[in-house]
Amino acid sequence: MASLRENLAVLAVVPWHPYPLHNGGALRAFHLIRQLGRRCSVQAIFPVSNTSSDDLVRKAFNDDVCNVNVHSFEWATQRRAFSRRIRDRWVTLRESRSLQEPTNSLTLALRDTLVESIRRDPPDVVVLSELESLLCSRQIRKICPEARIIVDMHNVNHQLQKQFDARGSKDRLYGPAYDRLLKKESALSKFAEHVFACSQDDLDVFHKLNGDCFQGTVIPNGVDTRSITFDVRRDKHASRTLVYCASLTTRANIDGLLWFHQVIWPMIIRRCPDMRLTVIGSGDDNPQVASVKQDPKVKLVGRVDELQPLYADAGVSICPLRLGSGTRLKILEAMGFGNPVVSTSIGCEGIAVEDGQTIVVRDRPDAFADAIIELASDQLLFNSIRFNARKLVEEHYDWDVAGSAMFQVIESLASSRRSRTGVS
Structure with missing residues (x-):
């Protein structure tokens, strides 16, 4: 200290x-x-x-x-x-x-x-x-x-607002619209x-x-790497549970979940019908994600006091964001726990990751689904990425x-x- x-x-x-x-x-x-x-x-x-x-x-x-x-x-x-x-x-x-x-x-x-x-x-x-x-x-x-x-x-707030506007969202950051955020920044x-x-x-x-x-x-x-226990089990890839940790009170996270569930998730389930998804974070009662909540293969657990058991139960962590700025704590957290991450380019912006070494980056829905299935079936790749990612977090993102x-x-x-x- x-x-x-x-x-x-x-x-x-x-x-x-x-x-x-x-x-x-x-x-x-x-x-x-x-x-x-x-x-x-x-x-x-x-x-x-x-x-x-x-x-x-x-x-x-x-x-x-x-x-x-x-x-x-x-x-x-x-x-x-x-x-x-x-x-x-x-x-x-x-x-x-x-x-x-x-x-x-x-x-x-x-x-x-x-x-x-x-x-x-x-x-x-x-x-x-x-x-x-x-x-x-x-x-x-x-x-x-x-x-x-x-x-x-x-965040760069005016850029976030511009992304929201482009997708027809009514969301407003702090009240002002794009031009006022740009003026202030x-x-x-x-x-x-x-x-x-x-x-x-x-x-x-x-x-x-x-x-x-x-x-x-x-x-x-x-992340606080001293309080996050890395899961060293070599067979962790065998878990059929994906994890997405995000507050469902923000537009970017809601958009990412809906896109994943509506477009990517069906591709995964067709090939791996035993796959499950756990979503962690507040806003689980948000009406915008009601369709996700009705899916029997998806569990919205809300905000929890202890993340460790949920990450331990899961294999691959996902970050399917299409909107965003700053850096995503959810990615660093998953890396700290020992869950390899599949993310979009926007999802991992600002983090010094390397595709195929510390993370898997895919933007096309079919490629995103393929990456998840490949990690879940390739023990060597699964462990290589997550051990490299933990080292990255310890050295640069503690x-x-x-x-x-x-x-x-x-x-x-x-x-x-x-x-x-x-x-x-």
């Missing part, structure tokens, strides 16, 4: 509940903040919907190796009374004008907690998660102008001095949009590796901040 720099103060702002770990954004925020908490003093601000969720967050960050002080504020997403919505809208418009930047009701709810935290413990560096947190940057600079601001971008340099991105491809897009007006670093997604890279940047920014202010 890295030595603790208690004289380095970091403020992390996350605009959603980071725990339980219900999606990729929560996983990334949770693990990166814990990594920082092992290296320096961290103040973390999150919204919570009730006392029980607040207790969960505090317990998750409260152990003997993690120096994270949690500040939460109540934020309920349920519909508010009409009079309350009118009042919030009026305050939002007033604050937007005074701050000269977009403001929403989440930002207003966060403001008091943010101001109190900064005034009590002025940070050297502030890490803002995703676009929603950017709305806090002007307030931070007003109170603590010397703090260096980093934004951690989990083209102005990252106005909000932050440094940008973290999940992949080099994503970082290149942000640099192009902003004219190289900021410094950027790739902080990849990862959260500890990501945490070290992130801390180096933060330490450098803090040093430059202190040299400017004359603080030792």
Whole structure:
């Protein structure tokens, strides 16, 4: 474990509940903040919907190796009374004008907690998660102008929105449509001095949009390889169960599952009628996947506390995504557990995989089906890919590796901040 720099103060702002770990954004925020908490003093601000969720967050960050002080504020997403919505809208418009930047009701709810935290413990560096947190940057600079601001971008959101629009989806990310997301991501340099991105491809897009007006670093997604037990059984390929781990509350994951089930799955079942599919993740009651749920050969288990038994029971892991940005935690997780992955090109974007060595990449439905059946019948290929993949994850995609890279940047920014202010 890295030595603790208690004289380095970091403020992390996350605009959603980071725990339980219900999606990729929560996983990334949770693990990166814990990594920082092992290296320096961290103040973390999150919204919570009730006392029980607040207790969960505090317990998750409260152990003997993690120096994270949690500040939460109540934020309920349920519909508010009409009079309350009118009042919030009026305050939002007033604050937007005074701050000269977009403001929403989440930002207003966060403001008091943010101001109190900064005034009590002025940070050297502030890490803002995703676009929603950017709305806090002007307030931070007003109170603590010397703090260096980093934004951690989990996706290239305007590209995701463009993909949704191309498929006729009504989904909207954070409310704004494509042009507004593009405008905001083209102005990252106005909000932050440094940008973290999940992949080099994503970082290149942000640099192009902003004219190289900021410094950027790739902080990849990862897995905690110390807590994930690799399945060493040589006959694991004999399992007739496929596994797909994805929250069925996002359009990209739903689209991937429906495409796989409607187009690829029938090809597999015709040739391997004993094959089964297990789908792990929240949203199993989503009406959009009702047809999948009715299939007796498919089991939607919902969100689970322990992934290990389900991955141990399965052979091949699939990632049939046709939409996406960033990097897929579901792939890294499967590799960590020892399940070889068959993915589309979009599904494994941003991960340094090699087709036929650490993963199998197929985009045509028939080729995707062929790859699954081949892995399930070829023990040598099955084990070669999964052992190579585990090594890749351990060396390049462990959260500890990501945490070290992130801390180096933060330490450098803090040093430059202190040299400017004359603080030792």
